[in-house]
Amino acid sequence: MKETTLKQIAETLGISITTVSKALKNYSDVSEKTKKAVLDLARELQYTPNSFAVNLRTKESKTIGLIIPEVVHHFFSNVINGIIAEAEKNGYLVIILQSNESVELEKKQVELLINKRVDGIIMSLSNESNDDEHIKEIIRREIPFVLFDKISKLINCSKVIINDQKAAHNAVAHLISKGCTKIAHIRGPVNPQNSIDRFLGYKKAVEKYNIPYDSKLVYTCKNVTFEEGKEFAKQIINDHPDVDGIFVITDLVAVGVLAYFNEINVKVPEQIKVIGFSNWFMSQVITPKLSTVDQPSYEMGVESFNLLLEEINQRKEMVDFKPRTVELETNIIERESTL
Amino acid sequence: MKETTLKQIAETLGISITTVSKALKNYSDVSEKTKKAVLDLARELQYTPNSFAVNLRTKESKTIGLIIPEVVHHFFSNVINGIIAEAEKNGYLVIILQSNESVELEKKQVELLINKRVDGIIMSLSNESNDDEHIKEIIRREIPFVLFDKISKLINCSKVIINDQKAAHNAVAHLISKGCTKIAHIRGPVNPQNSIDRFLGYKKAVEKYNIPYDSKLVYTCKNVTFEEGKEFAKQIINDHPDVDGIFVITDLVAVGVLAYFNEINVKVPEQIKVIGFSNWFMSQVITPKLSTVDQPSYEMGVESFNLLLEEINQRKEMVDFKPRTVELETNIIERESTL
DNA sequence: TTGTAGGCGTTATCAG
DNA sequence: CTGATAACGCCTACAA
Numbered sequence: 001m002k003e004t005t006l007k008q009i010a011e012t013l014g015i016s017i018t019t020v021s022k023a024l025k026n027y028s029d030v031s032e033k034t035k036k037a038v039l040d041l042a043r044e045l046q047y048t049p050n051s052f053a054v055n056l057r058t059k060e061s062k063t064i065g066l067i068i069p070e071v072v073h074h075f076f077s078n079v080i081n082g083i084i085a086e087a088e089k090n091g092y093l094v095i096i097l098q099s100n101e102s103v104e105l106e107k108k109q110v111e112l113l114i115n116k117r118v119d120g121i122i123m124s125l126s127n128e129s130n131d132d133e134h135i136k137e138i139i140r141r142e143i144p145f146v147l148f149d150k151i152s153k154l155i156n157c158s159k160v161i162i163n164d165q166k167a168a169h170n171a172v173a174h175l176i177s178k179g180c181t182k183i184a185h186i187r188g189p190v191n192p193q194n195s196i197d198r199f200l201g202y203k204k205a206v207e208k209y210n211i212p213y214d215s216k217l218v219y220t221c222k223n224v225t226f227e228e229g230k231e232f233a234k235q236i237i238n239d240h241p242d243v244d245g246i247f248v249i250t251d252l253v254a255v256g257v258l259a260y261f262n263e264i265n266v267k268v269p270e271q272i273k274v275i276g277f278s279n280w281f282m283s284q285v286i287t288p289k290l291s292t293v294d295q296p297s298y299e300m301g302v303e304s305f306n307l308l309l310e311e312i313n314q315r316k317e318m319v320d321f322k323p324r325t326v327e328l329e330t331n332i333i334e335r336e337s338t339l
Numbered sequence: 340m341k342e343t344t345l346k347q348i349a350e351t352l353g354i355s356i357t358t359v360s361k362a363l364k365n366y367s368d369v370s371e372k373t374k375k376a377v378l379d380l381a382r383e384l385q386y387t388p389n390s391f392a393v394n395l396r397t398k399e400s401k402t403i404g405l406i407i408p409e410v411v412h413h414f415f416s417n418v419i420n421g422i423i424a425e426a427e428k429n430g431y432l433v434i435i436l437q438s439n440e441s442v443e444l445e446k447k448q449v450e451l452l453i454n455k456r457v458d459g460i461i462m463s464l465s466n467e468s469n470d471d472e473h474i475k476e477i478i479r480r481e482i483p484f485v486l487f488d489k490i491s492k493l494i495n496c497s498k499v500i501i502n503d504q505k506a507a508h509n510a511v512a513h514l515i516s517k518g519c520t521k522i523a524h525i526r527g528p529v530n531p532q533n534s535i536d537r538f539l540g541y542k543k544a545v546e547k548y549n550i551p552y553d554s555k556l557v558y559t560c561k562n563v564t565f566e567e568g569k570e571f572a573k574q575i576i577n578d579h580p581d582v583d584g585i586f587v588i589t590d591l592v593a594v595g596v597l598a599y600f601n602e603i604n605v606k607v608p609e610q611i612k613v614i615g616f617s618n619w620f621m622s623q624v625i626t627p628k629l630s631t632v633d634q635p636s637y638e639m640g641v642e643s644f645n646l647l648l649e650e651i652n653q654r655k656e657m658v659d660f661k662p663r664t665v666e667l668e669t670n671i672i673e674r675e676s677t678l
Numbered sequence: 679t680t681g682t683a684g685g686c687g688t689t690a691t692c693a694g
Numbered sequence: 695c696t697g698a699t700a701a702c703g704c705c706t707a708c709a710a
Contacts, residue, residue: 005703016681021705029679048454052400053703055391056686063434063455071423072416081410084437088448093434093455095402098423109427115387116402116432226624255624262626282621285565285594287601344687355697360689368695392687395702 004045013037055117060316064308065113067097067106067123069150074251074280075297076124079148082301083122090309092119101126107134120144120308124151127189131155144311144321148304150192158307159325160300164194167293167330168201169208171275172247174291176209178338180245180273184217186232186257188224188249195249198277202247216240221249229256237266244272251276251283251292258286258337273338288336296328303328343384352376363388394456399655403647404452406436406445406462408489413590413619414636415463418487421640422461429648431458440465446473459483459647463490466528470494483650483660487643489531497646498664499639503533506632506669507540508547510614511586513630515548517677519584519612523556525571525596527563527588534588537616541586555579560588568595576605583611590615590622590631597625597676612677627675635667642667 006024010017015034023030023038024047030038041047055061066083068076084094095118099106106126111134113121121143129135131154138145139157148160175183185202188195203213217240219232229248233256236243248254254276261268268274268288276283276292283290303326314321345363349356354373362369362377363386380386394400405422407415423433434457438445445465450473452460460482468474470493477484478496487499514522524541527534542552556579558571568587572595575582587593593615600607607613607627615622615631622629642665653660 003703006705007703017704018682018706019680022680025705031679034679050395050703051455052391052394052398053686054705056389056395056688056703057705059391059686061391071420072413074411077411077416080435081437084410084435088436088451093436093451095432096419096423096435097427097432098420112427112432116390259624282624285598285621285625287626342687346687356688357690357697357699358695361696364689370695373695389687392702393689395686395704396688396690398702 003050004042004047005050006047009038009041009045009047013041059117060119061117062091063093063095063116063118064120064122064305065095065097065109065116065118067099067109067113067121069099069101069124069126071096071098074282075149075278075295078297079124079301079304082298083305084301086302086305090305092305092309099126101128103128103132107132110134110138114138114141114143118143120146120312122146122148122304122308124149125192126150127192130191142315144308144315146304146308146311148300150194152193156323158311158323160303160307160328161194161325162295162300162328162330164197165201165204167277167295168198168247169205170201170330170332171277171293172202172205173209174332174334174338175245175247175273175275176205176211178245178269178273181211182217182240182243183211183245183247184219184236184240184243186219186221186229186236186246186248186253188221190220198249217243221253224250224253226252226256226259229253229258230260231256233257233260237261237264237272246272246274248274248276251278251280251290254290254292254337255280255282255286258288258290262287268337269339275332275338279333284335288339291335291338292333293330294333295330299328342389343381343386344389345386348377348380348384348386352380399458400456401430402432402434402455402457403459403461403644404434404436404448404455404457406438406448406452406460408438408440408463408465410435410437413621414488414617414634417636418463418640418643421637422644423640425641425644429644431644431648438465440467442467442471446471449473449477453477453480453482457482459485459651461485461487461643461647463488464531465489466531469530481654483647483654485643485647485650487639489533491532495662497650497662499642499646499667500533500664501634501639501667501669503536504540504543506616506634507537507586508544509540509669509671510616510632511541511544512548513671513673513677514584514586514612514614515544515550517584517608517612520550521556521579521582522550522584522586523558523575523579523582525558525560525568525575525585525587525592527560529559537588556582560592563589563592565591565595565598568592568597569599570595572596572599576600576603576611585611585613587613587615590617590619590629593629593631593676594619594621594625597627597629601626607676608678614671614677618672623674627678630674630677631672632669633672634669638667 279294
């Protein structure tokens with residue numbers, strides 16, 4: 001079964017390719033009669049335009065690329081969800097690539113997408129990335145580009161973010177309002193903007209409430225895993241037995257903390273209160289249920305795509321494009337771990 | 340900054356497009372000298388072939404489509420992971436679509452992918468799907484096609500599966516070996532093959548060990564959610580207070596069961612033992628830790644892609660293709676909920 | 679209202 | 695070793 005082409009339709013109908021093309025696109029200058037004939041035959045033969053040819057002519061593929069550090073991640077898979085849903089609604093398809101937190105891979109993938117000539121790229125940076133060459137290349141080529149969540153302030157492009165500093169501040173303030181007076185922080189890696197911001201939020205909050213900031217109470221994740229959570233929980237309880245609150249960079253790690261405390265029978269929230277970040281699904285099913293900061297992940301996906309689409313359309317019209325940053329609201333979800 | 344084309348290189352070098360093309364593809368019939376000149380200039384101008392044109396000529400896009408019911412799902416996101424990793428390794432990109440368990444959406448998405456002329460399609464059926472028209476269309480068009488996990492026996496294509504019946508059988512046998520004598524089953528929806536098979540495995544196992552099969556002990560999920568787990572746990576404990584074991588279609592639902600039992604203080608595993616399916620990450624972090632059946636999700640992704648690639652290549656060589664089915668091993672992970 | 683011609687950028691064939 | 699030419703399938707000025 002061969003693919004139907006305009007040519008075939010034209011030949012069987014004994015008219016020109018041009019007319020067929022016009023008829024299918026409902027041009028005004030085609031007689032109703034031929035239009036109908038073409039439409040009928042097209043339906044019968046199940047004609048669909050060859051997208052390869054259309055791409056070549058129109059120079060667009062109605063496809064965008066998405067690069068994220070990890071697919072298997074509650075937050076990111078929700079974002080993916082939002083992006084592909086919104087993209088589909090607007091006639092775009094999404095190619096997904098995973099950088100595994102490796103700048104090297106990320107570079108290759110950007111290259112792949114550029115060569116593929118996608119209409120735009122959405123990305124959340126790997127932990128090591130910054131304003132590197134491959135990112136500069138995207139900007140230089142004027143490929144529509146949106147960063148979300150893990151961004152770099154150095155990059156001049158549209159962004160979808162939350163106010164990490166404020167959100168972290170609120171989380172820590174929440175702990176304090178619950179009576180915590182010595183609060184540790186398990187932070188993310190040194191490089192990513194959001195782990196920096198959450199740390200700053202933590203620092204400002206304690207200082208604001210007259211708890212002297214102590215750098216020894218800050219523990220830095222390398223891989224941001226469940227295991228690290230357990231490990232740091234152990235260190236914290238050993239180094240500072242009087243800690244009564246912990247603010248953790250993300251729920252996955254916080255769950256590790258809770259797991260360790262369960263094991264050694266440290267009571268949460270009685271002895272130590274714990275708050276996470278991101279509102280992973282599992283946070284509401286573990287014991288005790290984890291308090292956390294809710295991040296509108298699906299929404300972030302939707303917004304990211306819309307910002308990208310905006311840029312795609314504006315560039316098509318040759319208006320020169322000004323990047324925008326969208327900041328979404330977060331809120332604290334109070335559960336058992338901070339009661 | 341315009342895109343570099345063969346033509347530009349040819350003109351600046353004063354040679355023909357043909358020669359440039361050959362030089363870049365390292366054909367033997369180009370002199371070393373011109374080859375070098377071309378290669379140098381190409382690098383300097385950062386030439387990359389226009390994929391739209393290449394697609395049109397070669398009739399392939401080096402892109403495949405993937406349709407799954409849910410992205411935000413531990414099992415599926417792991418499969419995605421395996422697929423995109425293996426695809427990338429082989430020079431393919433992956434477009435991901437989500438059917439949301441809706442046949443309607445699924446149909447549209449198949450159409451999108453066909454129109455996009457992807458080189459192949461990998462799919463896990465939505466709960467309502469069967470050998471429907473849109474699936475037939477894929478087969479009819481001889482588009483390379485692989486089903487994984489949620490398959491239909493009626494469809495004649497390559498498949499990657501586990502032996503759900505055997506795995507379920509083993510799970511129930513495990514409960515029995517731990518002393519359970521009255522075992523309920525929370526099954527998946529009626530249509531999907533894997534929920535049927537898991538049910539059959541349950542039935543065979545109880546019968547094999549001389550526990551009379553009782554259809555009243557079987558509860559059927561509609562949406563396969565955490566909430567349904569809680570709800571059915573409640574029903575089970577009310578309808579059959581003497582049930583001492585539950586085999587649940589998937590971990591998410593099983594976690595709901597555990598949550599309800601925690602709430603009303605039913606002791607797991609002392610009073611009732613619970614085993615799930617799929618080994619979701621959260622299963623190892625809740626209390627009590629959930630016993631489950633491990634399913635090699637990442638592997639399934641890898642195998643799915645490889646089967647697809649096999650078909651793509653064979654069809655290209657015009658050998659007529661015989662679908663294959665790959666069955667992967669599962670194994671029981673014993674944790675606290677069945678101690 | 680319809681059709682001709684040219685081009686998008688690449689690749690394959692075949693002649694020089 | 696090199697290059698002219700056609701073709702992939704579609705779109706769009708411009709003619710007729």
